[in-house]
Amino acid sequence: MDYFIELFLGGLTRGSIYALIALGYTMVYGIIQLINFAHGEIYMIGAFVALIVAGVCTIYGFTGVSVLIIAAVAAVIYASAYGYTLEKIAYRPLRGAPRLSPLISAIGMSIFLQNYVLLAQTPDFLPFPSLIPDFEFMEPVAHIIGSPELVILITTFVTMILLTLLIKKTKVGKAMRATQQDMNMARLVGVNVDRVISLTFVIGSALAAIGGVLVASYIGQVNFYIGFLAGVKAFTAAVLGGIGSIPGAVLGGLVLGWTESFAAGYISSDYEDVFAFGLLVLILILRPAGLLGKSRKQKV
Amino acid sequence: MAEKHKFLEVKGLTMDFGGLRAVDSVSLEVCEGEIAALIGPNGAGKTTFFNCVTGIYTPTQGEILLHPKELPTRRLNGLKPNKVTEMGLARTFQNIRLFSDMTVLENVMIGRHCRTHSGIFRSILRGKGVREEEQQIVETSYQLLEKVGLADFATEFSKNLPYGAQRRLEIARAMATEPFLLLLDEPAAGMNPQETAELDQLICKISAEDRIAILLIEHDMKLVMNISNHIYVMEYGKKIAEGSPQQIKDNPKVIEAYLGEETDA
Numbered sequence: 001m002d003y004f005i006e007l008f009l010g011g012l013t014r015g016s017i018y019a020l021i022a023l024g025y026t027m028v029y030g031i032i033q034l035i036n037f038a039h040g041e042i043y044m045i046g047a048f049v050a051l052i053v054a055g056v057c058t059i060y061g062f063t064g065v066s067v068l069i070i071a072a073v074a075a076v077i078y079a080s081a082y083g084y085t086l087e088k089i090a091y092r093p094l095r096g097a098p099r100l101s102p103l104i105s106a107i108g109m110s111i112f113l114q115n116y117v118l119l120a121q122t123p124d125f126l127p128f129p130s131l132i133p134d135f136e137f138m139e140p141v142a143h144i145i146g147s148p149e150l151v152i153l154i155t156t157f158v159t160m161i162l163l164t165l166l167i168k169k170t171k172v173g174k175a176m177r178a179t180q181q182d183m184n185m186a187r188l189v190g191v192n193v194d195r196v197i198s199l200t201f202v203i204g205s206a207l208a209a210i211g212g213v214l215v216a217s218y219i220g221q222v223n224f225y226i227g228f229l230a231g232v233k234a235f236t237a238a239v240l241g242g243i244g245s246i247p248g249a250v251l252g253g254l255v256l257g258w259t260e261s262f263a264a265g266y267i268s269s270d271y272e273d274v275f276a277f278g279l280l281v282l283i284l285i286l287r288p289a290g291l292l293g294k295s296r297k298q299k300v
Numbered sequence: 301m302a303e304k305h306k307f308l309e310v311k312g313l314t315m316d317f318g319g320l321r322a323v324d325s326v327s328l329e330v331c332e333g334e335i336a337a338l339i340g341p342n343g344a345g346k347t348t349f350f351n352c353v354t355g356i357y358t359p360t361q362g363e364i365l366l367h368p369k370e371l372p373t374r375r376l377n378g379l380k381p382n383k384v385t386e387m388g389l390a391r392t393f394q395n396i397r398l399f400s401d402m403t404v405l406e407n408v409m410i411g412r413h414c415r416t417h418s419g420i421f422r423s424i425l426r427g428k429g430v431r432e433e434e435q436q437i438v439e440t441s442y443q444l445l446e447k448v449g450l451a452d453f454a455t456e457f458s459k460n461l462p463y464g465a466q467r468r469l470e471i472a473r474a475m476a477t478e479p480f481l482l483l484l485d486e487p488a489a490g491m492n493p494q495e496t497a498e499l500d501q502l503i504c505k506i507s508a509e510d511r512i513a514i515l516l517i518e519h520d521m522k523l524v525m526n527i528s529n530h531i532y533v534m535e536y537g538k539k540i541a542e543g544s545p546q547q548i549k550d551n552p553k554v555i556e557a558y559l560g561e562e563t564d565a
Contacts, residue, residue, distance in 0.1 A: 171416070174406060174413070175410065177399065178399050178410050181399045182397055182399060184356065184381070184397075185393070185397045185398075187355075187380065187385075188354060188381045188384075188390070189414065189473060189474070189476070190382050190386055190413065
């Protein structure tokens with residue numbers, strides 16, 4: 001039973017990270033119907049910034065959780081700026097262009113950002129300090145769930161609640177929902193749609209950066225390529241849950257995390273990706289719009 | 301009419317789509333306190349005209365001037381729709397375009413937001429000022445809903461409202477942006493006679509109580525003749541007549557345009 005719980009919690013941790021990144025894909029898709037392929041790179045940049053800032057903090061004598069928090073805040077700010085700029089230079093000029101054009105632009109930005117980090121930093125894997133300390137109170141259950149998992153779970157959970165509140169309760173959230181439902185009409189009731197789109201990118205990037213810091217600290221290494229696999233997995237999660245749907249991204253992330261965790265635990269870790277993508281194929285056959293997705297009618 | 305304050309002044313508006321001239325140098329004015337109507341057979345370019353005025357299209361030629369009271373004249377050509385809305389011009393659509401997955405109240409509240417000033421960060425942090433502002437938005441939105449008779453449905457999703465109510469909600473949402481000029485694109489389309497009569501009253505009420513000038517596109521001639529002070533007639537992109545309802549009724553060109561349409565059908 002302990003083994004089952006361990007796998008369950010492991011899957012939950014993994015899934016919540018996928019969900020965190022998947023939210024960025026799904027929010028952007030919901031608003032401008034663009035698959036932002038460069039989203040994984042934003043995650044990677046977040047991890048790199050955290051690594052650099054954590055290094056600097058350690059030199060100046062900070063220790064423990066304070067380093068994690070400073071590094072995470074820096075990563076969020078930096079990655080948000082990247083997300084904002086990305087939208088401004090790569091997608092905004094193509095607003096109104098056929099849908100394929102921004103998609104190509106997204107792939108281009110993804111390749112560009114990877115190579116930029118490759119050249120500016122290093123092609124090698126860099127060790128990432130484990131910024132999350134082992135809490136003493138976690139010791140009795142440490143064989144089932146470690147401190148890093150706990151921190152990841154709490155962080156993602158709190159972040160998602162904040163996001164939900166933002167979207168449901170605030171003025172900007174309302175503007176985002178309106179833009180998602182009918183962009184031109186939103187303009188006509190006075191919503192500054194361009195600003196809403198920028199903000200969506202900023203929020204998505206911030207979430208990805210949080211994910212980047214947590215994962216890098218958990219796994220213990222980063223390189224310029226980590227964004228790709230994380231991006232593909234999170235994208236899978238978003239599609240699984242129904243792209244464009246925010247609860248869908250969370251559910252998709254968790255389902256994917258559990259599938260991988262149980263497949264790795266009970267069958268073989270070599271096959272975890274096979275099961276993850278096999279599940280995606282199965283769900284897309286049965287529910288083409290994803291678990292919580294709505295089949296969108298094409299507006300004329 | 302000369303001494304009345306002109307709110308909207310359109311001079312020689314032309315809109316080309318490739319080789320097609322959808323609107324051909326149309327001039328039009330809407331004055332304070334006036335209900336003006338734009339009529340004409342299907343495909344005459346009425347909606348295109350609206351789209352030019354509200355910033356959805358940038359006109360090929362011509363001037364669209366807005367003369368707000370106590371503010372300098374603004375040229376609307378090429379402004380983005382949200383800027384046009386900020387200038388004090390609101391519109392509804394021929395086919396209903398509500399935010400269907402939002403509640404009735406939220407649909408109206410979103411219209412208010414362009415008149416409030418708390419920025420992104422302040423609205424996330426939800427300081428005291430923001431909460432008070434939000435409270436005010438809710439109150440004024442309720443007042444608007446009451447005006448259009450939908451206050452009881454405030455928490456319903458707008459997609460669940462009956463058709464006529466959705467139309468009225470669109471008007472309430474447009475009013476929420478505090479316009480001084482309201483453009484209504486076929487507000488009575490698809491309504492039954494009773495709903496049309498209610499709409500008739502609502503439009504007159506908005507015009508009289510809120511001092512909002514109205515320009516409407518409408519096919520329901522009874523409604524148009526009942527409520528408008530001034531009528532413009534378009535056919536094939538051109539303005540073929542203008543005048544009071546009586547003048548329009550007696551105008552041979554208008555009769556020809558409409559009878560021509562009937563033989564087509």
